[in-house]
Amino acid sequence: MQTDDVIDLARRLIAIDSVNPTLVPGGRGEREIARFVQQWAVDNGLASREIPSPDGRPNLVIGPAPAIEHDAGRRDGRTLMLYGHMDTVGAGSMEAPFEPRTVGDHLHGRGAYDQKAGLAAALVAVREAAREGIDSVIGVAVSDEEALSTGIREVLRHVTADAAVITEPTEMQVAIAHRGFAWIEIEVRGKAAHGSRPHLGVDAIFRTGPVITALERYTARLAARTHPLLGAGLLHASRIEGGGEMATLPDRCVLSVERRNLPGETAEGVLDEVEAVLDECRAADPDLRASARLTLSRDPFEIRPDDDLVALARAAVARATGVTPDLVGLSFWADSAYTAEAGIPTILLGPPGEGAHADVEWASISGTIACARSLVELARAFCG
Numbered sequence: 001m002q003t004d005d006v007i008d009l010a011r012r013l014i015a016i017d018s019v020n021p022t023l024v025p026g027g028r029g030e031r032e033i034a035r036f037v038q039q040w041a042v043d044n045g046l047a048s049r050e051i052p053s054p055d056g057r058p059n060l061v062i063g064p065a066p067a068i069e070h071d072a073g074r075r076d077g078r079t080l081m082l083y084g085h086m087d088t089v090g091a092g093s094m095e096a097p098f099e100p101r102t103v104g105d106h107l108h109g110r111g112a113y114d115q116k117a118g119l120a121a122a123l124v125a126v127r128e129a130a131r132e133g134i135d136s137v138i139g140v141a142v143s144d145e146e147a148l149s150t151g152i153r154e155v156l157r158h159v160t161a162d163a164a165v166i167t168e169p170t171e172m173q174v175a176i177a178h179r180g181f182a183w184i185e186i187e188v189r190g191k192a193a194h195g196s197r198p199h200l201g202v203d204a205i206f207r208t209g210p211v212i213t214a215l216e217r218y219t220a221r222l223a224a225r226t227h228p229l230l231g232a233g234l235l236h237a238s239r240i241e242g243g244g245e246m247a248t249l250p251d252r253c254v255l256s257v258e259r260r261n262l263p264g265e266t267a268e269g270v271l272d273e274v275e276a277v278l279d280e281c282r283a284a285d286p287d288l289r290a291s292a293r294l295t296l297s298r299d300p301f302e303i304r305p306d307d308d309l310v311a312l313a314r315a316a317v318a319r320a321t322g323v324t325p326d327l328v329g330l331s332f333w334a335d336s337a338y339t340a341e342a343g344i345p346t347i348l349l350g351p352p353g354e355g356a357h358a359d360v361e362w363a364s365i366s367g368t369i370a371c372a373r374s375l376v377e378l379a380r381a382f383c384g
């Protein structure tokens, strides 16, 4: 197989600004990078199909023409979906974010690690599989992973597969689980009054204090329930808003928390737990007027360690690199939650590196080549 050009492709992907415009107002979005990927497909003997998100942002399916022409994938032979997202977070204070630089084995630039090196590995693997006559491997390049995942959700309305590999960075381990998250807004109501007559009002910010303390105690209790690869569920306070004029008792305080939930914990269940914490607070303060609501949630992800795909992926990495990868859980959430929810057995496998969303970001060059080779090995084993 011919995978060394994966680094040239990764460099060209990094050089195209594709900052997510939902995340960063004014971000360039995925239009230009999608056009580049389409042209790359044509130049490499592959077909591409665009499946736009409802807001018009591009998502691409890349592969041999018969594999991508119709909705719902091919039915004869097992299809394998190799996924990468095209968008990145903002450039932050990164120096020359869109000028890829090589330092030893490190390829630097915004999106190198998260996850243009992985996307490049996926695309090159689709090409190499096609060159070997395996015509049921498709690449999926989506927009908007870093914000609302509108891209993968739209693609999954049209395309399915018998397995999916999400090429988010896993340090070349085979990742089989990650947490979900639930964003919860807690509103505490008070009553406005003049600061010189506090007995006529209720200070919503003071009322919120015990709620914060109770939530911190609840966070400590989460350690009692653990997942073998992920550890405990998490909760942190993300934001607090309330009050206005200095001489007025605030009538409202809004505390926003993020709960990272384990496989088996639903967003609704997590909300119930936060409601129970509010009940504890009400027991101590019967006048407390507080309510909680979910503002956004994403499911956790898990695949059984004894799934056929997991075994094939481990063996494929071992053949490509000489090292048998570990089975790991990931700290971050990824679009794998959606492919799994769509009924597609899914793992995550991507190159090593450092600095997702940070000011210094790089992907390993040797690791990116190893990733592309591993994906080709997996395609042979799964589809061949």
Ligand SMILES: [Zn+2]
Binding pocket: 085, 114, 115, 145, 168
């Ligand atoms: Zn990512």
